[in-house]
Amino acid sequence: MVFIHDTEMSLRAAAALVNTLPTVGVDAEDRLSTQADFDAYLDEFSYTGTFHRDDDELAAVRANRPRLRELWRVGRDEAVPLVNAMLRDGRALPQLVRHDEFDWHIHATEPDAPLSVRMLVESAMAFVDVIRADQWDRVRVCAADDCDAVYVDFSKNGSKRYCDTGNCGNRMNVIAYRRRKAEETA
Numbered sequence: 734m735v736f737i738h739d740t741e742m743s744l745r746a747a748a749a750l751v752n753t754l755p756t757v758g759v760d761a762e763d764r765l766s767t768q769a770d771f772d773a774y775l776d777e778f779s780y781t782g783t784f785h786r787d788d789d790e791l792a793a794v795r796a797n798r799p800r801l802r803e804l805w806r807v808g809r810d811e812a813v814p815l816v817n818a819m820l821r822d823g824r825a826l827p828q829l830v831r832h833d834e835f836d837w838h839i840h841a842t843e844p845d846a847p848l849s850v851r852m853l854v855e856s857a858m859a860f861v862d863v864i865r866a867d868q869w870d871r872v873r874v875c876a877a878d879d880c881d882a883v884y885v886d887f888s889k890n891g892s893k894r895y896c897d898t899g900n901c902g903n904r905m906n907v908i909a910y911r912r913r914k915a916e917e918t919a
Contacts, residue, residue, distance in 0.1 A: 735871065735887055736862055739838045743859035744885040746778035750794070750852070751802045752882045752898050765795055781832065782844035782851055793849035801856055805883040809869035816857045816864065823854035877901035 736744065753765035753774070764770055771791045775784070784790070800819065804812050825841035841854045863869060863885070871886040875896035882896035895902035 735868060735889075736859075736866070737838075739835070740859045740862045741885075741887060742778070743855045744863070746852070747801050747804075747856040747859065748883050748885055749774065749778060750856075751798055751805065752896070754798050754802060756881070765791070765798075780848060780851060780855070781840075782842075782846065782848070784848060790848055793847060794852060797849055797853050797856075800853065802883070804860060805872060805874055809864055809867075812860060812864060812869065812872075816860045819853050819857035820861075823850045823857070825854045825857070827858070875899075875901050877905050 735741070750765070753763065753770070755761050755763040765774060768786065768788070768791060771794065772786065775786070800815070803815055807815065820841070823842055823846070827839050827841045829837050830840045831837050839858060841858050842851045846854075860872075863872060871891055873884055873886055873893070875882045875884065875898075876894040877896075877899070880896060880899050880901050882898040882901075884893070884896045886893040895905065
């Protein structure tokens, strides 16, 4: 495993949140525009603490997306001030906690902090681990010609090139196959 469990889960949640933006991925649809979209996201990525699941909370979470997206647009050194700003804005105070089925791990906000703040700080803490481990090359944008979805490569050898949001790997392989076949017959 490249990262510890809570770091990996936070990175996956951050990428999934960014990939709800309307400008990301194969389609240009905002995939976090309704309460049902928000509920589905929260069902997939569990967060602890207080939830309101109302329009204000949804709007605040949606507002995190551009800040997180910026992390995929910059290099490792340029990410540091962005991550530090997220931690500062969230008044992060890292503490070890143990709850539910999870052993000791870090929470950096109070459980009653707004969900959007907890999400941003957890994402920032995960990116701290990526930066400290010098694994920034795993923070990637899909290599498909028509996709700009983001992901973090968790593969052992760091060779993943495509996101999981639009079946991009299969699509690009089919395009390459058809191109080769067309060249053979030409």
